[in-house]
Amino acid sequence: MIEIVIPLLAAVALGGLGLRGWHLFRGPARSRVYLILRLVVVGLVTMLLVTVSVWRFSKSRRTQLFGGMVTRVETSEPxxxxxxxxGPEAGDTEEILAILEAKGVQATFFVIGRALAENPAEGPRIVAAGHELGNHTYSHRQMLGVKYSTVKEEIEQTDALIRAAGYKGAIHFRPPYGKRFIVLPYYLHTHRRKTIYWNIEPESYSDIVGNSDLITAHVLENLTPGAIILLHAMGESRAATRQAVPGIIEGALAQGYQFVTVSELLEYTKTQ
Ligand SMILES: [Zn+2]
Structure with a gap:
C-alpha cells in the first residue's frame, strides 16, 4: 500500500511544484518572494517523498518494475x-557442508563473486557436494542508482566464477540486501532471469539473530510448503546461525518437509 500512496503524494507535490513555478513567472512581482519560499518547501517535501518512496519500493517483496520475482513458491507439496x-569463506563453508552432508540435505548458496575469487577452493567444494550456486553480485554493493554497465559487470563476472567452480545448472540471482529499483530488474528481465528473495528470515529480528535456539524456532514456526529460508552462515558473527542449521533441518524433516534447491523448488510452481 505504502508503495502506491507515497508515489501518489509525490506526484501531487510535483504537480503543486509545477503550478507554483508557473505562477511565479506569471504573477505580480511583489508575491515572488512568497512563491519562491513555497517552491523551496514543496521541492524539499517532494524530494523527501520521492526518496522514501524509492527506498520502500526497492525493498518491496510484493512487486518490482521488471521481471519475475520469487519470495516463495505456491505449492501444496511439503x-x-x-x-x-x-561468502564462500574458508572454514565456515566446510562446517556448513558437513552439516548438510550429515543430514543428506541440498541447499542453495548465493555467493559473492569476489569471495569466490578469494577462496577458490570453496566454490568447487560446494558444487562437488551437489548444492546449487546462485549469483549475489561480485562486490555485494547496493544495486540502487547503478549504471547498466555496472550491473552487467557485477553479474557476469560472478556468473563466470560460478561456472569456473564447475556449477552447470541455472544460475539464479539474489540482490545484496534484497534491494533493486530500475536498472537491475531491467537487466535480469532482458536476460530472462528470476530474482529470488525469501519469505523466512530469522536473522532480521534483533532479538532472534544471536540465539541459535530462537533462530531454529522462528524457522520451524513459520514453515509452509514452498517456503524459501534465508540464512547467513559465513563469518564469525554468524556462529549462532551455523549452530541453528542442524535443528532447522531436523525439525523440518520431522514436520514432513523435504529440502530442495531453489531450481527444484521453482519446478513445483510449473506443475500447479
Ligand atoms: Zn548478502
Whole structure:
C-alpha cells in the first residue's frame, strides 16, 4: 500500500511544484518572494517523498518494475528451500557442508563473486557436494542508482566464477540486501532471469539473530510448503546461525518437509 500512496503524494507535490513555478513567472512581482519560499518547501517535501518512496519500493517483496520475482513458491507439496547468502569463506563453508552432508540435505548458496575469487577452493567444494550456486553480485554493493554497465559487470563476472567452480545448472540471482529499483530488474528481465528473495528470515529480528535456539524456532514456526529460508552462515558473527542449521533441518524433516534447491523448488510452481 505504502508503495502506491507515497508515489501518489509525490506526484501531487510535483504537480503543486509545477503550478507554483508557473505562477511565479506569471504573477505580480511583489508575491515572488512568497512563491519562491513555497517552491523551496514543496521541492524539499517532494524530494523527501520521492526518496522514501524509492527506498520502500526497492525493498518491496510484493512487486518490482521488471521481471519475475520469487519470495516463495505456491505449492501444496511439503518442499522448502534452504538458502545461504554471502561468502564462500574458508572454514565456515566446510562446517556448513558437513552439516548438510550429515543430514543428506541440498541447499542453495548465493555467493559473492569476489569471495569466490578469494577462496577458490570453496566454490568447487560446494558444487562437488551437489548444492546449487546462485549469483549475489561480485562486490555485494547496493544495486540502487547503478549504471547498466555496472550491473552487467557485477553479474557476469560472478556468473563466470560460478561456472569456473564447475556449477552447470541455472544460475539464479539474489540482490545484496534484497534491494533493486530500475536498472537491475531491467537487466535480469532482458536476460530472462528470476530474482529470488525469501519469505523466512530469522536473522532480521534483533532479538532472534544471536540465539541459535530462537533462530531454529522462528524457522520451524513459520514453515509452509514452498517456503524459501534465508540464512547467513559465513563469518564469525554468524556462529549462532551455523549452530541453528542442524535443528532447522531436523525439525523440518520431522514436520514432513523435504529440502530442495531453489531450481527444484521453482519446478513445483510449473506443475500447479
Ligand atoms: Zn548478502
Amino acid at each position: 518442499v522448502v528451500a534452504l538458502t545461504f547468502d554471502d
